[in-house]
Amino acid sequence: MKAIRFHQYGKSDVLTLEDIDKPVPRANEVLIEVKACGINYADIARRYGRYVVPTPLPFVPGVEIAGIVREVGEGVDEKWVGQPVITLLHKGGGYAEYAVAHTNGLIPIPSGLDYTQAVAIPLQGLTAYHVLKTSGQLQPGESVLVHAAAGGVGLLSVQLAKKFGAGLVIGTASTAEKRDLAKQAGADITIDYTLPDWPQEVLEATGGKGADVILEIAGGDMIQQNLKCLADYGRMVVFGAASGERGTLVPVQLMGKNQTVTGFFLGKLMEQPDRFLQSLKELLTWAATGQVKFLIGGVYPLAEAGLVQDLMEGRQTIGKLVLVP
Numbered sequence: 001m002k003a004i005r006f007h008q009y010g011k012s013d014v015l016t017l018e019d020i021d022k023p024v025p026r027a028n029e030v031l032i033e034v035k036a037c038g039i040n041y042a043d044i045a046r047r048y049g050r051y052v053v054p055t056p057l058p059f060v061p062g063v064e065i066a067g068i069v070r071e072v073g074e075g076v077d078e079k080w081v082g083q084p085v086i087t088l089l090h091k092g093g094g095y096a097e098y099a100v101a102h103t104n105g106l107i108p109i110p111s112g113l114d115y116t117q118a119v120a121i122p123l124q125g126l127t128a129y130h131v132l133k134t135s136g137q138l139q140p141g142e143s144v145l146v147h148a149a150a151g152g153v154g155l156l157s158v159q160l161a162k163k164f165g166a167g168l169v170i171g172t173a174s175t176a177e178k179r180d181l182a183k184q185a186g187a188d189i190t191i192d193y194t195l196p197d198w199p200q201e202v203l204e205a206t207g208g209k210g211a212d213v214i215l216e217i218a219g220g221d222m223i224q225q226n227l228k229c230l231a232d233y234g235r236m237v238v239f240g241a242a243s244g245e246r247g248t249l250v251p252v253q254l255m256g257k258n259q260t261v262t263g264f265f266l267g268k269l270m271e272q273p274d275r276f277l278q279s280l281k282e283l284l285t286w287a288a289t290g291q292v293k294f295l296i297g298g299v300y301p302l303a304e305a306g307l308v309q310d311l312m313e314g315r316q317t318i319g320k321l322v323l324v325p
Helices: 042-049 116-117 122-136 150-161 175-184 198-205 222-227 251-257 268-272 273-288 300-312
Strands: 004-005 015-019 027-041 064-072 084-088 100-101 142-147 168-173 189-194 211-215 228-237 260-263 295-302 320-324
Touching: 004 300, 015 064, 015 142, 015 300, 027 084, 027 116, 027 122, 027 300, 042 300, 064 100, 064 116, 084 116, 084 122, 116 273, 116 295, 116 320, 122 150, 122 211, 122 228, 122 268, 122 273, 122 295, 150 211, 168 175, 168 198, 168 295, 175 189, 189 198, 211 222, 222 228, 228 251, 268 273, 295 300, 300 320
Parallel strands: 142 168, 142 211, 168 189, 211 228, 228 260, 295 320
Antiparallel strands: 004 015, 027 064, 027 100, 027 320, 064 084
16 A cells, blocks of 8 residues: 655655555554544654654555455454544554544544535644633633644634633734635734734733633744733643744743643543543534534645645645655
8 A cells, every 4th residue: 555654754855756555454453544633843853753642654644535445354243344433643654545544533534525525623622622711721701722723623723712711812824815714714913923022912912811721733933922812720731842942941930820721632542542532523413513614735646745735844734744655
């Protein structure tokens, strides 16, 4: 089968389209013919060897796939064969024509969603959901600051923050086009984070209080910038470092305002399907019924994986990017 794989860490040119053996499902696993695979910043971090957990070489990236079950392993009901499903692959392997997945993470694709639409939901939807609810502990009426608000996670975060009862949602983005998208998704106020005084704009938008919950994905000096506009008892959730720089934090900074900085890693959540399956089913239902809208920013053939990662890394994309074998 065809797959994108890398044998060393580095820039996008380490990604190669190769012929490799089709995986064989073991006990409690199924073989899925991949119809669509989501592209995420985590795939880029894997490629550089900067992921939260070690990346073994050679490696096939890709953690969210939609496709059709073609074979089942020992102990798996044959009823799954032929079923369109969506799932998350804890150890990668999605940039390929076929992938194996454990049955405890399989969800039938609801009617109303095709493969490309379905794959736009899991990783970014679960991230937005749990960054807000589980780590951010968002309460009704609180204010939320969403960075990269025109990205896949950002657009869903804006919508879910509203759905969860946020009183004020502020979205940041680098261009007028992206800020318009965030507005269309439900952001009450949008801010250009490339301007040096953007934290002051957040303070003004919140009446001097600051944001109760900040979703931090950029890393670098954004950590310190966020602290300038985090409210008393506010929570900043760190779930990425898109800039490639991890940033610094001096814990004593948090004491004066009783602030909290917490982390979120979807890979840890994926280790316990009972912690995410119900929320993923909710997200898919909301998407299928139009309660949550998503934007497909581009659909590309498997061979263009390197190009697409470069576009994402250069922040030249909006919405969800999808590979199709």
